[in-house]
Amino acid sequence: MSPSKRYPLVILHQSRVARDPKNRQWLERWKRAGILYATPYGSNDDWYWLYAAVSCKCLVVTNDEMRDHLFQLLGNSFFPRWKEKHQVRLSMTRTGLVLIMPPPYSIVIQESATGSWHVPSIADDDLLNPRLWLCACRNKKTP
Numbered sequence: 001m002s003p004s005k006r007y008p009l010v011i012l013h014q015s016r017v018a019r020d021p022k023n024r025q026w027l028e029r030w031k032r033a034g035i036l037y038a039t040p041y042g043s044n045d046d047w048y049w050l051y052a053a054v055s056c057k058c059l060v061v062t063n064d065e066m067r068d069h070l071f072q073l074l075g076n077s078f079f080p081r082w083k084e085k086h087q088v089r090l091s092m093t094r095t096g097l098v099l100i101m102p103p104p105y106s107i108v109i110q111e112s113a114t115g116s117w118h119v120p121s122i123a124d125d126d127l128l129n130p131r132l133w134l135c136a137c138r139n140k141k142t143p
Helices: 014-018 024-035 045-056 071-074 078-086
Strands: 010-013 036-039 087-093 097-102 118-121 133-136
Touching: 010 014, 010 045, 010 078, 014 036, 024 036, 036 045
Parallel strands: 010 036
Antiparallel strands: 087 097, 118 133
């Protein structure tokens, strides 16, 4: 159980649950806790976790870049913003699992109310390092 005393919902393809994986103990533990949902054969598991995340207003823990056709159907403006705010990435280190939470602010190009543009100058996905920004301001017209 997590420190928040809430379990995650784990969604995997039935094929990953049915075969004998290296992580059989984890799968059995998740089954006993009632937190494992195996999607039926022939279905796209993306629909299941996307529905669960949106309906429960929760975060999604995945390193999936979500570039497939399903996410292209959701549009170029809404889905990337939703993903930026709701995707938790994970990394395995020697000391264990590290969760990389979504940034507290948007990391895409933004225009302020005064017309200035704020452009992130580093394009990598390392959310742990501070991001450098370029601020472009309009010249004020003088009378």
